[in-house]
Each structure stands twice: as C-alpha cells, then as structure tokens.
Amino acid sequence: MNWILLVIAGLFEVAFAFCLGKAKSATGNEMYLWYVGFLVTLGVSMGLLVKATQTLPIGTAYAVWTGIGAVGTVLVGIFVFKEPATFLRILFLATLIGSIIGLKAVSAH
Template identity: 85%
Template sequence: MNWIILIVAGLFEVAFAFCLGKTKDSSGNEMYLWYAGFLIALCISMGLLIKATQTLPIGTAYAVWTGIGAVGTVLVGIFIFKETATFLRLLFLFTLIGSIIGLKAVSHS
C-alpha cells in the first residue's frame, strides 16, 4: 500500500511543478491561484512522502519520489509546455525510468 502512496506523492510532485510552470504565463489573480495550487500540491506530496517513508526505506522512497516527479515533469514539459523532445533527452528519460523500476525491484519493503 505504501508504494501506491509513494506513487501518488510523486504525481503530486508533478502537479506542483506544473503549477509552477503555469505561473510564468499568468499574471494578477490567476498567477496567485497557480501559486496556491503549487503550495497545496506541495503539501500533499510531502505529506504522502512522509507517510510512505514510515515503512519504506528512506533512500529508495526518496529516489523513487523524485524520479517520478522528474519523469512526469519532463513529460508535462514536452506534451503541455511544448518543450523539445530530442533523442538524447528521451534516452536519458528512459534510463531514469529504468532506474526507478530497478530501485523498486531491489527494495526489500
């Protein structure tokens, strides 16, 4: 169950990065709403990470959490913010995904 909590925490990390990215294109009240979304997603993500690390090894949990956030944020950047998807960028992204899966596979929890 804590692996599911950790995955959801990683998805909320993607959400707070998305909100942060949206603040660049907004102003006034809309910008403050994106900042509020950022803070809410950040608090949820951290709270779930804390919950997950009560039974999972901290090193593995933190690496998986940041990995999910990194992969998700790159994909959001490519698909939503229209960032470039070069061969090397995708190669390293798949390498990161493989590392996340590997950490989960060798974890004893």
C-alpha cells in the same frame, strides 16, 4: 500500500511543477491561484512522502519520489509546455525510468 502512496506523492510532485510552470506565464489573480495550487500540491506530496517513508527505506523512497516527479515533469514539459523531445532527452528519460523500476525491484519492502 505505501508504494501506492509514494506513486501518488510523485504525481503530486508533477502537479506542483506544473503549477509553477503555469504561474510563470500567468498574471494578476490567476498567477496567485497557480501559486496556491503549488502550495497545496506541495503539501500533499510531502505529506504522502512522509507517510510512505514510515515503512519504506528513506533512500529508495526519496529516489523513487523524485524520479517520478522528474519523469512526469519532463513529460508535462514536452506535451503541455512544448519543450523539445530530442533523442538524447528521451534516452535519458528512459534510463531514469529503468533506474526507478530497478530501485523498486531491489527494495526489501
């Protein structure tokens, strides 16, 4: 169950990075709404991470959480914010995904 919470926490990390990206290009009240979204998703992400680390090893949980956030944020950058999808970028993204899977595979929980 805590692995599921950790994955959801990672997805909320992607959401708060997305909110930061949208706030950067917004103005006025819309910008403040994106910052509120950032704070809410940050709080949910951190809360779920804390809950997951009650039974999962902190080093593994934190690495998986940040890895999910990094992979998701890069994908959002490519598909939403039209960042470049170069060969090397995709290669390193694939190695990061492999590392996340590997950490999960060797975890005792």
